[in-house]
Amino acid sequence: PILPADASATGTPEAGAGAGSGELIRFEGVTKRFGGTTVLDSLDLTVLPNRHVTLIGPSGSGKTTILRLLMTLVRPDEGTIRVGGEYLTHEERGGRLVPAGERHLREVRKNIGMVFQHFHLFPHMSVERNLTEAPVRVLGLSRDEARERARELLELVGLGERADARPGQLSGGQQQRVAIARALAMRPKVLLLDEVTSALDPELVAGVLELLTDIARSTDVTLVSVTHEMGFARDISDCVMMFDQGRVIEYGPPDKIFGAPERERTREFLSAVL
Ligand code: ADP
Numbered sequence: 001p002i003l004p005a006d007a008s009a010t011g012t013p014e015a016g017a018g019a020g021s022g023e024l025i026r027f028e029g030v031t032k033r034f035g036g037t038t039v040l041d042s043l044d045l046t047v048l049p050n051r052h053v054t055l056i057g058p059s060g061s062g063k064t065t066i067l068r069l070l071m072t073l074v075r076p077d078e079g080t081i082r083v084g085g086e087y088l089t090h091e092e093r094g095g096r097l098v099p100a101g102e103r104h105l106r107e108v109r110k111n112i113g114m115v116f117q118h119f120h121l122f123p124h125m126s127v128e129r130n131l132t133e134a135p136v137r138v139l140g141l142s143r144d145e146a147r148e149r150a151r152e153l154l155e156l157v158g159l160g161e162r163a164d165a166r167p168g169q170l171s172g173g174q175q176q177r178v179a180i181a182r183a184l185a186m187r188p189k190v191l192l193l194d195e196v197t198s199a200l201d202p203e204l205v206a207g208v209l210e211l212l213t214d215i216a217r218s219t220d221v222t223l224v225s226v227t228h229e230m231g232f233a234r235d236i237s238d239c240v241m242m243f244d245q246g247r248v249i250e251y252g253p254p255d256k257i258f259g260a261p262e263r264e265r266t267r268e269f270l271s272a273v274l
Helices: 063-070 102-109 127-137 143-156 172-185 202-218 230-236 254-259 264-273
Strands: 025-034 037-047 052-056 078-083 090-093 096-099 112-115 190-194 222-226 239-244 247-252
Touching (some): 037 063, 037 247, 052 063, 052 230, 063 078, 063 190, 063 222, 127 143, 222 230, 230 254, 239 254, 247 254
Parallel strands (some): 052 239, 112 190
Antiparallel strands (some): 025 037, 025 078, 090 096, 239 247
16 A cells, blocks of 8 residues: 555554654555565554664564665565655655655655664775765765764764774774764664674674663664664663564563563564573
């Protein structure tokens, strides 16, 4: 279905009580197939502003595809996605919903930041320049404004002294801190975290998770994370969504999902990873 379903539809996994008009992210009937495989199966979900949602579940269950859809890196085969009330997937023209064009995608992408497993910093630019480039080019900030924002964020992530370094001169943990600061420099409404610690040496993981927990507490950014770090999921989340075969089979606050899961599949998964 291209047109949005009834917004009062029940049974939609939602992160945050009293979901309704204030929702920030809304998936309605989203289906994604790759080749003959249905990776997401008519998925509905909503996330309220300022919530921290963690997607867990077995490998291949569709979690990363959710993030890639939100980044507009892939498009759904069916259904609609809205962020802040605006369609990501479609735009309204003459009262009809049509697939979104490039210009529309560039606009909606401004609301969404992503931190990847492998950092994806610009290797030939200084750390500071990594943080100022997009705010200047995409948001139209002056160099001075962007630099000031970059300095504040580098302080926040504990790298105030490394503004002039190249990414290659930093440890993996430091590079991931730069990537987090770079995403925040765009002041996104939503920050997507895709297995952000899985490429790090084990001794660097805790520091990055601590930083993200601090950011979750001290900013009003909405977080959607995919992680295998169940301790982190427990600490940072308001809501944990358990995926299996392209569907959310169970969701709720971390105490419930980790402490008293209802579904056998969730119990199996947790006993395998914990
Ligand atoms: P998860 O993050 O839960 O491990 P993914 O969302 O990455 O799962 O992937 C779900 C399924 O979709 C997997 O079976 C994966 O192989 C498949 N898939 C993901 N992206 C592509 C793609 N670009 N082309 C083909 N298959 C893909």
